[in-house]
Amino acid sequence: MELEQCLKLRRDTRHFLKDDVPETVLKKALTAAHCAPSVGLSEPWRFVVVRNQQTKAILKQSFLKIRAKAEANLANEQDKLKLHKSLKLEAIEDAPIGLAVFCEYPKENYTIGTVWTDETLKWSCVCAIQNLWLSLTEQGYSAGWVSILDYDQLKQVLSVPDDWEPLGYLCIGKPATDYDGQPMLEQVGWKQRCSEPVVIYR
């Protein structure tokens, strides 16, 4: 698929069909992720594939807990709160697979590009996520990035090393809709997109 078409088709997906995600599809998407740039060639991205339904059930509870906390921010905006409660913000139990993404901090004494902020390591992982997302789109699949989660619990449930920092959890499967080519939040009237990016010339 042409890059431009792929960039436009990619959606943050919360509605999936029941079709499984073949290992070949996942493998190709992970290979795309591994093509990402990384600060100081650190390649800090680490992936945990979740297929176990019990594990997913625990993560769904984690989502519900943080979602309730989020909704406390909307206590004074009743209309918005009502709309928020109706939004489908994850597909943890219904997407065939989940992919938790972590950043492993390098053991080496010095990694190029981390002196001002070592957040650059996490940013490398995000580049990998975006590559993976585009590859899934190209293959007829999609992802939904869930960041409404207890990140400490995510680490515990998946038994990952202490120094792996979580970036979130991607629900992956075959999309049931393209939301009429819009972001889902735009389609349901939560918010409108800006027509142009903000660009200043200096």
Add this chain to the structure above:
Amino acid sequence: MELEQCLKLRRDTRHFLKDDVPETVLKKALTAAHCAPSVGLSEPWRFVVVRNQQTKAILKQSFLKIRAKAEANLANEQDKLKLHKSLKLEAIEDAPIGLAVFCEYPKENYTIGTVWTDETLKWSCVCAIQNLWLSLTEQGYSAGWVSILDYDQLKQVLSVPDDWEPLGYLCIGKPATDYDGQPMLEQVGWKQRCSEPVVIYR
């Protein structure tokens, strides 16, 4: 260009030709960036295009200051320090344009997906950067992400609002080399790539 080819061709570039970057090329790349996913449809990415040579000269000094600080980490590894000093880690003054990327924190009371960590806003900006990078690659251009900078100074020099958080500075132009299809740091023997990503099944 096919997505897969574009993902493989994309390089973090530090060596550029003198050819200018036409506005049409930059516009197309910024449009690609604006197709990125963003947490809660926040679209928090902000771009500053730098063409002014004096501004670039100040940023080059900022790079040199932080690079010197970085090299203090290698004081006990003389061979590595020598190699590090020989590395071309930026192209601030020789790339035809620079693009500083910032994250503007939303003014609204509540943005979906920011309750556990509002770093998710910066991660949205990184998705935009990766889209932009791929679009530049497709168009025969490239970028080099410079994070060895005084980020406070970057904000001051470019006179951006206080609540814009910098993610770094991209040097953009026509690449003078593809480093034999390798990351530059691999080509010069700084570090080798891992052949496969780390994937755990749970």
